[in-house]
Amino acid sequence: MTRVGIPRALLFYYYYPMWKAFFTEIGVEIVVSPPTNKRILEEGLKAALDEACLPVKLYFGHVLALVGKVDYLFVPRIISAEQKAYICPKFMGLPDMLRARLRDLPPIIDIPLDLRRPENTLDDFLKEVGHVFTRDRYLIKRAIEAAHRADQRFQELLVKGYLVPEVIEDLQGSGSSRKGVAQNWRPLKIGLLGHPYNIYDPFISMDLIGKLHRMAADVITGDNLPSAVIDEQTRFLPKRLFWSLSRKLVGAALKFFESENLDGVIYLTSFACGPESLVSELVTRWAKKNSSLPFMLLTVDEHTGEAGMVTRLEAFIEMIRWRKRNEDHLSAYGKLVHRY
Numbered sequence: 001m002t003r004v005g006i007p008r009a010l011l012f013y014y015y016y017p018m019w020k021a022f023f024t025e026i027g028v029e030i031v032v033s034p035p036t037n038k039r040i041l042e043e044g045l046k047a048a049l050d051e052a053c054l055p056v057k058l059y060f061g062h063v064l065a066l067v068g069k070v071d072y073l074f075v076p077r078i079i080s081a082e083q084k085a086y087i088c089p090k091f092m093g094l095p096d097m098l099r100a101r102l103r104d105l106p107p108i109i110d111i112p113l114d115l116r117r118p119e120n121t122l123d124d125f126l127k128e129v130g131h132v133f134t135r136d137r138y139l140i141k142r143a144i145e146a147a148h149r150a151d152q153r154f155q156e157l158l159v160k161g162y163l164v165p166e167v168i169e170d171l172q173g174s175g176s177s178r179k180g181v182a183q184n185w186r187p188l189k190i191g192l193l194g195h196p197y198n199i200y201d202p203f204i205s206m207d208l209i210g211k212l213h214r215m216a217a218d219v220i221t222g223d224n225l226p227s228a229v230i231d232e233q234t235r236f237l238p239k240r241l242f243w244s245l246s247r248k249l250v251g252a253a254l255k256f257f258e259s260e261n262l263d264g265v266i267y268l269t270s271f272a273c274g275p276e277s278l279v280s281e282l283v284t285r286w287a288k289k290n291s292s293l294p295f296m297l298l299t300v301d302e303h304t305g306e307a308g309m310v311t312r313l314e315a316f317i318e319m320i321r322w323r324k325r326n327e328d329h330l331s332a333y334g335k336l337v338h339r340y
């Protein structure tokens with residue numbers, strides 16, 4: 001059976017359920033690179049260009065982990081994932097960066113996904129991918145339908161409160177997403193902001209979600225909010241954010257900051273990200289000016305030590321607990337919070 005390699009990095013965390021359903025229906029075996037580990041990161045750091053952001057460097061490591069094990073690498077050239085918006089240009093250049101820096105790669109399936117204009121559809125993209133393996137139109141049609149069903153199910157589970165890794169683990173048979181619905185028993189609730197490939201990769205995030213759970217805090221991310229909520233929150237921004245990931249992040253931040261059910265917000269960002277240098281500043285200013293919730297910005301790079309992160313996290317959670325006990329009427333930034 002033909003084997004297609006999918007790196008466990010970047011938009012894997014959004015598209016895997018759809019890709020898995022599609023390729024499985026086509027009759028292709030999917031090989032996903034292993035969860036990030038020290039070796040994968042180090043290989044990526046060595047292979048990628050110095051100027052790249054941490055998630056792109058890591059992507060190189062995941063590609064290298066698949067070389068020699070697959071017949072194709074699936075690295076779609078993602079230009080835009082929705083109308084009137086772009087994904088960061090790094091996604092567009094990924095196939096070229098890989099070819100320029102790595103030798104002896106299997107053939108790369110780098111079909112462009114560009115949904116900026118209504119005449120370009122996801123179905124057209126999937127049809128083109130299907131044609132790499134078969135000319136059977138009915139098989140491709142069935143695979144496209146399976147992909148849509150899987151994506152719809154994925155979105156429904158997220159809105160119900162499952163976290164992305166739980167759904168993916170479930171699909172891979174390595175866990176049970178049923179754990180996700182049990183999220184409401186812990187005494188604290190934290191809104192977690194960040195790009196999916198940072199917050200959901202336990203190595204890069206140093207298992208931030210697991211640590212919060214062990215500190216008795218439930219976690220909600222922007223992916224648990226329906227897209228209508230993100231649209232509503234970002235509608236009144238003075239200027240439309242045309243980067244999809246940034247728009248989602250800002251929409252989630254605005255929703256979290258006005259929430260009465262959250263105890264704090266953490267924003268995890270990674271080093272050398274162009275869009276986040278702007279967005280993290282915007283979100284931090286918003287948190288200070290318009291929200292009474294405790295807010296913490298964590299930036300990780302390839303040298304970040306776990307001890308420092310644990311210390312900051314423990315202090316943050318302890319401060320929230322203390323505040324809940326003693327100063328629930330005060331804003332984290334010194335303003336009086338009116339509760340009627």
Ligand code: SF4
Nearest residue numbers: 053055088090273274
């Ligand atoms: S959005 Fe930032 S972190 Fe993501 S690929 Fe682009 S530069 Fe890298």
